[in-house]
Amino acid sequence: MEYSTGGKTVANLCIKNVRVIDPDNGKDDICDVYIMDGLIESFHQSPAGFSADFTLNGEGKWLLPGAVDLWARLCEPGLEHKGTIHSETKAAAAGGITHLCCPPDTLPVIDTPAVANLIQEKAYQSGYAHVLPIGAITKNLEGNMLSEMHALQEAGCIALTQLRGPIKDTKVLLRCLEYAATFDITVFFQSQDAALAKNGVAHGGINASNQGLPGIPSTAETIALCRDLLLVEQTGVKAHFGQLSSARSVDLIANAKARGLAVTADVCAHQLAFTDDVINGFSSVHHVLPPYRNESDRKALIEGLESGVIEMICSDHQPHEAAAKAAPFAVTEPGISSVETLLPSSFQWVKQNCLGENRWVKALTQNPAQLLDIDAGHISEGSQANVTLFDPEGTTSITAENLLSDGKNSPWLEQQLPGKVLLTICDGHISYKG
Amino acid sequence: MTLAPANPAHQLQLTEDGQLKHFLTTEGLSKSILTEILDRAESFVGIEKQAVKKVPLLRGKTVVNLFFEASTRTRTTFELAAKRLSADVLNINISQSATSKGESLMDMLWNLEAMASDMFIVRHQNSGAPHFIAEHVTPHVAVINAGDGRHAHPTQAMLDMYTIRKHKGAFENLSVAIVGDITHSRVARSQVHALRGLGTEDIRVIGPKTLVPSSMETLGAKIYHNMEQGLSDVDVVIMLRLQKERMNSGLLPSEHEFYRLYGLTEEKLAFCKPDAIVMHPGPINRGVEIETSVADGPQSVILKQVNYGIAVRMAVLSMAMSGQASAAGLSDTTEGVE
Amino acid sequence: MSLIEVNPIIDNMIEQLEGLLQQRGISNPAMVGIHTGGAWVAKALHEKLKLEQPLGLLDITFYRDDFTKKGLHPSVQTSELPFVTEDQHLILVDDAVMSGRTIRAAMNELFDYGRPASVTLAALVTVPGRELPIQPDIVGKAMDLSPRQRVKLSGPEPMSLELIEVD
Numbered sequence: 001m002e003y004s005t006g007g008k009t010v011a012n013l014c015i016k017n018v019r020v021i022d023p024d025n026g027k028d029d030i031c032d033v034y035i036m037d038g039l040i041e042s043f044h045q046s047p048a049g050f051s052a053d054f055t056l057n058g059e060g061k062w063l064l065p066g067a068v069d070l071w072a073r074l075c076e077p078g079l080e081h082k083g084t085i086h087s088e089t090k091a092a093a094a095g096g097i098t099h100l101c102c103p104p105d106t107l108p109v110i111d112t113p114a115v116a117n118l119i120q121e122k123a124y125q126s127g128y129a130h131v132l133p134i135g136a137i138t139k140n141l142e143g144n145m146l147s148e149m150h151a152l153q154e155a156g157c158i159a160l161t162q163l164r165g166p167i168k169d170t171k172v173l174l175r176c177l178e179y180a181a182t183f184d185i186t187v188f189f190q191s192q193d194a195a196l197a198k199n200g201v202a203h204g205g206i207n208a209s210n211q212g213l214p215g216i217p218s219t220a221e222t223i224a225l226c227r228d229l230l231l232v233e234q235t236g237v238k239a240h241f242g243q244l245s246s247a248r249s250v251d252l253i254a255n256a257k258a259r260g261l262a263v264t265a266d267v268c269a270h271q272l273a274f275t276d277d278v279i280n281g282f283s284s285v286h287h288v289l290p291p292y293r294n295e296s297d298r299k300a301l302i303e304g305l306e307s308g309v310i311e312m313i314c315s316d317h318q319p320h321e322a323a324a325k326a327a328p329f330a331v332t333e334p335g336i337s338s339v340e341t342l343l344p345s346s347f348q349w350v351k352q353n354c355l356g357e358n359r360w361v362k363a364l365t366q367n368p369a370q371l372l373d374i375d376a377g378h379i380s381e382g383s384q385a386n387v388t389l390f391d392p393e394g395t396t397s398i399t400a401e402n403l404l405s406d407g408k409n410s411p412w413l414e415q416q417l418p419g420k421v422l423l424t425i426c427d428g429h430i431s432y433k434g
Numbered sequence: 435m436t437l438a439p440a441n442p443a444h445q446l447q448l449t450e451d452g453q454l455k456h457f458l459t460t461e462g463l464s465k466s467i468l469t470e471i472l473d474r475a476e477s478f479v480g481i482e483k484q485a486v487k488k489v490p491l492l493r494g495k496t497v498v499n500l501f502f503e504a505s506t507r508t509r510t511t512f513e514l515a516a517k518r519l520s521a522d523v524l525n526i527n528i529s530q531s532a533t534s535k536g537e538s539l540m541d542m543l544w545n546l547e548a549m550a551s552d553m554f555i556v557r558h559q560n561s562g563a564p565h566f567i568a569e570h571v572t573p574h575v576a577v578i579n580a581g582d583g584r585h586a587h588p589t590q591a592m593l594d595m596y597t598i599r600k601h602k603g604a605f606e607n608l609s610v611a612i613v614g615d616i617t618h619s620r621v622a623r624s625q626v627h628a629l630r631g632l633g634t635e636d637i638r639v640i641g642p643k644t645l646v647p648s649s650m651e652t653l654g655a656k657i658y659h660n661m662e663q664g665l666s667d668v669d670v671v672i673m674l675r676l677q678k679e680r681m682n683s684g685l686l687p688s689e690h691e692f693y694r695l696y697g698l699t700e701e702k703l704a705f706c707k708p709d710a711i712v713m714h715p716g717p718i719n720r721g722v723e724i725e726t727s728v729a730d731g732p733q734s735v736i737l738k739q740v741n742y743g744i745a746v747r748m749a750v751l752s753m754a755m756s757g758q759a760s761a762a763g764l765s766d767t768t769e770g771v772e
Numbered sequence: 773m774s775l776i777e778v779n780p781i782i783d784n785m786i787e788q789l790e791g792l793l794q795q796r797g798i799s800n801p802a803m804v805g806i807h808t809g810g811a812w813v814a815k816a817l818h819e820k821l822k823l824e825q826p827l828g829l830l831d832i833t834f835y836r837d838d839f840t841k842k843g844l845h846p847s848v849q850t851s852e853l854p855f856v857t858e859d860q861h862l863i864l865v866d867d868a869v870m871s872g873r874t875i876r877a878a879m880n881e882l883f884d885y886g887r888p889a890s891v892t893l894a895a896l897v898t899v900p901g902r903e904l905p906i907q908p909d910i911v912g913k914a915m916d917l918s919p920r921q922r923v924k925l926s927g928p929e930p931m932s933l934e935l936i937e938v939d
Contacts, residue, residue: 209649212561212584212620281446282562326540326570328560330583473848477831480850485858486884489834491844752834756844 010038011385011430012051018058018389022065023358024366024378033063035385038428043381056423060393064361065377066098066386066426068368070188070266071242072317072339074131075406077118078107083319083406085119088339089128091405093431095315095340096388096421099369099376100129101158103188104136111136111147113155120156128431132158132372134188137176143167146176150183158372159186159240164289166194174231181237186371189241191228191249192290196220201330203276203291211279213330216291218246225249229256232263240371241265243316245290247300254309264371266312267301269346270336270411274298278411284325284332285411288316302354311367313360315342319407337407343388344396344417351392351418385425394420446568448757455757456568456577457750459586460628468631471592472599474749475742481518482745491752492521495552499525500567501580502558507716508580508590512555515747524551539563540570547572553755554578561585561620574762576754584620590715591624593746595632597739598670601711605632611664611706612655613640613696614674614723617647617685621715622674630654640664641696644685661696665705673698673714673723689722699725703733711735776933778925781896781912782816788910789821789863789894798890801861804828806878807849809867812927813896817865825860828853835877851881858886867925869895872906897923897933 015033020043022028034042034050041047072092075083083091092100102119104110110119116133123131135157139145143166152160160180167173180187197220202208204215225241229252232239244250244267253265270288275295278286286292304310318335325332338345343364349355369377376386395416400408424432447456454467481487497516499509509525516523528542546554553576556564561583568577581587595605602608610629616622616639629637630653637655639646646657658664665671676692686692698712712724712734720726729736793801802825805814811829818827831849836842864878875893882888894910899917915923917935924934 206649206652209617209647210623210653212582212586212623214584282565284566323538323540327538328558328563328566328582330560330562474844477848477850480852481834483853484884485886488884490880491834491839752844756839759839759841 011035011425011428012037012053014046014050014052014055015058015061015063015389016055018056018061018063020063020379021357021361022379023362024065024369025380027379028358033058035387035425035428038385040379040381040383040385040387056389058389060391061422062390062392063379064096064388064390065365065369065379066388066424067096067342067364068372068374068377069097069100069317069339069342070240070312070314070368070371071103071268072097072100072315073105073319073335074102074119074123075319076106076122077115081321082324085122085131086126086128087404087406088317088319089123089126089131091403092317092339093128093424093426094404094421094434096343096390096424096432097339098129098386098388098424098426098431099132099372099374100339101132101134101372103134103161103163104141105163109136109140110134110157111139111141111152113148113151116152116155116157127426127429129426130376132156132374134158135160137162137180137187138167138172141165143172146179149180149185153183153185158374159188161188161190164190164192164197170227170231174235177231177235177237181235184238186238186240189225189228189239190243191221191224191241193220193224196223201287201291201334202279203293205276205294207276207279211282213279218248218293218297221246221290222248222252225252229261229263233261239263242314243268243271243290244301244304244310245271245293245297247297250300250304250309254304257309264312264367265304265310266314266368267305267310268316268338269313269342270316270338272298272302272305272313272349273345274411279329282329284327284329285336285409285413287325287329287332287334288336289334302349305363306355306359308359311363312371313342313346313363314368315339317405319405320409321406322408325409335409336411337403337405337409340403340405341396341398341410341412341417343390343421344419345412347392347419348417385428387425388421389423391420391422392418394422396420446565449761451760453757453760454750454753455761456564457588457754458564458568458577458579460588460591460624460631461586462627463631465631465633468592468595468628471746471749471753472596474753475592475596475745478518478745478748479742481748488518488520490520492516492519492552492755495521495755496550497521497523497553497555497751498546498551499523500546500554500556501525501527502556502563503581505557505581508557511743512578512580512747515744515751516555518744519748519751521553521751524549539567543567543571547575551575553751555580557581559583574758576758578750578754581620584618584623586624587620588624588628589747589750590621591628592750593739593743594621594625594672594713594715595628596742596746597713597735598711600738600742601735602669605629605634608634608670609636609638609668610634610670610672611638611640611658611668612672612674613661613664613698615645615676615680616641616650616674617645618677618680619674623653625672626650626653626655638664638668642686645680661702662705665702668706669710671698671703671706671710671712673712675715675717676719676723693722697721697723697725698728700728700731703728709733713739716740774935776913776935778896778931778933781933782813782820785817785894785896785910785912786820789817792892792909796890796892798861798892800824801863801892802828802855802857803863803865804830804853804882806864806866806874807831809896809925809927810865812925812931813867814865815928816931817863817894826854828855830878830881832874832877832881835881837873837877853885856886857882857888859889861890861892862888863892863894865894867896868923869898869906869908870901872902872904875906876904896925899923
């Protein structure tokens with residue numbers, strides 16, 4: 001079914017006998033779901049005047065709120081050779097995502113309302129997903145001067161961040177946080193000590209050392225995380241910590257929460273799946289930031305998710321053209337193409353009983369929606385349909401041909417992951433149908 | 435569901451029946467392959483006695499010296515080795531800036547392959563670069579690692595193994611100490627792998643914590659921070675070259691302090707066995723790593739090491755070429771009467 | 773399979789060699805055996821001829837013309853020529869000459885050591901199948917084999933020559 005800007009396909013459909021999992025509404029029932037004129041009309045009987053464009057047998061399938069992805073690069077403007085808003089939101093829809101945040105490392109950087117507006121406009125035209133830009137907290141992400149935070153907020157930036165780029169000094173960082181707190185702007189942190197991470201391309205452990213690759217020690221993350229948490233405490237800014245990679249980081253977040261700090265944290269789905277053992281073949285698809293760490297870190301991240309210390313799972317999607325990865329490990333660009341594998345790659349831990357079903361759904365829907373304070377991540381009667389039909393018994397086969405993203409840099413190429421996205425409806429429109 | 439590494443270097447360099455077809459690392463090589471390299475080198479040493487110091491093994495083959503990092507000494511040794519095997523040799527020195535000017539490594543490889551190259555000898559500043567090239571060259575092209583980043587320098591390590599065997603006979607009951615900047619040394623890593631493969635149990639690495647990564651223990655080496663303990667009763671001492679820039683990056687306070695603690699003086703040499711040999715991959719910083727009287731002394735085999743370099747490289751080049759022939763399915767093990 | 777006595781063939785070669793050396797006016801020749809069978813034969817000849825020069829050994833592995841097809845032979849011996857070959861009269865010894873390719877390789881290698889005064893080729897046996905214009909000066913035994921027959925020399929002490937049928 002074609003979905004286009006001019007004639008958006010409004011969904012009129014019925015999904016019979018489907019298990020609706022909506023932690024936000026405390027709902028977990030098998031029922032018939034009627035979606036009419038793009039709204040969730042009824043969970044029981046056919047509404048008046050309903051004529052289904054098609055009816056699906058939902059037996060054995062799960063109807064989930066559309067996933068909300070906190071970090072996904074769309075590469076536009078400026079890096080269209082890696083991906084475009086059109087191609088990457090289309091890929092996100094295929095991954096069951098209805099809302100996504102895009103970080104500010106575009107060209108130019110999202111540090112002006114113009115860039116923020118451009119991205120939202122293009123995303124709206126494409127119509128595959130809600131795109132919520134994350135603005136830069138300093139001008140051009142250079143870490144020297146504050147960006148026009150209020151203007152960015154007005155222009156639709158859902159949060160502000162410095163990404164992993166260094167800030168000139170702690171005083172500038174403090175000023176950034178104070179200023180953001182003034183306007184109740186959420187700050188997304190990717191805590192990293194620049195000096196300890198300098199030139200590093202892999203976890204500063206045994207494997208990097210033995211392979212002769214410059215390492216990034218876990219302390220590059222934890223030292224910066226400690227500092228950031230203390231500054232958050234001092235300024236009272238609304239803070240979220242993205243892409244934790246080490247066990248000690250999970251402890252630090254847990255401690256901060258225990259002393260009453262209202263912070264949240266997320267983890268990338270791929271950090272749950274890999275350790276730094278994978279760098280032993282110098283395979284550049286495993287060049288990611290933060291780097292894969294060791295097995296105890298990986299386990300701690302899954303446990304942190306299950307215990308609720310980490311509330312959310314994101315894709316940290318980063319599509320690349322083939323040439324960006326076709327070089328010796330250290331000179332390749334970091335990141336993987338991962339919007340399309342967000343659900344199945346994290347669902348494997350549900351399958352293996354490491355993660356509860358409810359936790360998993362919340363981490364992808366309700367929790368990020370609440371963090372962003374957006375009307376998403378739930379399936380409520382009368383609300384716009386933002387849903388994903390998921391087959392827990394299906395399998396997703398990942399091949400370069402199947403991936404809709406322009407980036408084919410998936411670590412799961414030629415492999416299968418459990419679970420499959422069958423259908424995605426974004427704002428009542430069918431954005432993906434497998 | 436963690437993913438196993440797809441192609442560790444030590445698998446990529448072997449044919450299905452376990453012969454060498456690239457030479458990327460000494461890691462994971464069996465004792466029989468390592469010994470074969472040494473034996474083969476032994477047979478090439480004799481060629482120096484010939485009036486024509488050449489054998490026609492690689493006649494008609496094109497060997498490309500692909501050096502992304504300047505090294506006259508290593509390049510010359512490889513060049514001579516290839517020429518003594520009768521190959522045609524092409525030397526290409528690529529400064530870092532040239533590759534960053536748009537021509538990617540892949541493009542360059544394809545261009546060179548179009549010239550019907552049979553072998554690439556690669557020196558690169560990035561760890562894993564020869565591995566990357568080996569994964570992407572067309573089949574039948576052999577890749578020899580002439581040093582990559584901090585990862586490996588397998589031919590230098592094999593030359594050191596040759597030297598050790600020449601003086602000590604076997605590897606099994608030896609104690610070998612490697613002293614200095616292990617962290618940044620591709621030679622040290624390759625030496626440890628080779629020594630392990632050849633059966634040496636007692637491998638020691640000596641230096642301050644800034645220069646000796648704790649991961650060396652996982653490779654089977656014991657870590658010492660003190661020369662008296664580390665050198666106690668060893669048969670072989672390998673001194674590594676100390677780069678001047680280590681002082682600027684805060685890894686060491688001064689050359690003077692390093693020499694005082696870890697420089698090999700006659701006094702410290704006395705901790706070793708009386709017949710211990712002293713090695714150094716060169717070039718030597720006299721008075722930084724090693725005392726002149728030790729470097730030139732009776733226990734030093736530093737100059738002899740250089741002599742074996744060509745034979746060891748001839749061995750590796752011919753074995754990799756032979757492995758490529760066998761990987762191509764041309765191998766026929768039945769021998770006629772001749 | 774049948775065994776052929778080696779000693780009478782060696783004696784035959786000695787007799788021919790002595791005659792040929794005398795005829796050519798060669799005194800004090802040096803002998804070189806081709807690894808491995810040729811070296812055994814050369815050793816026997818060397819002892820019986822009581823040559824003054826030490827025995828030389830050639831391993832022609834590095835000079836074979838089928839390297840790119842077959843790769844390297846697993847065990848290579850070092851060639852040992854413990855005398856100056858320049859202007860030296862040489863006797864090159866192999867066990868069996870069939871295609872002639874081994875002798876071609878051996879002569880190439882010999883010439884990489886220097887320019888000998890002359891090379892006399894001696895073979896324990898010759899069998900049909902020549903691919904190069906090479907004929908030994910001394911032939912211990914010329915054997916007319918069928919295409920399915922091969923000869924195989926075992927040694928070094930004692931040497932025995934077998935006639936094998938192959939499929």
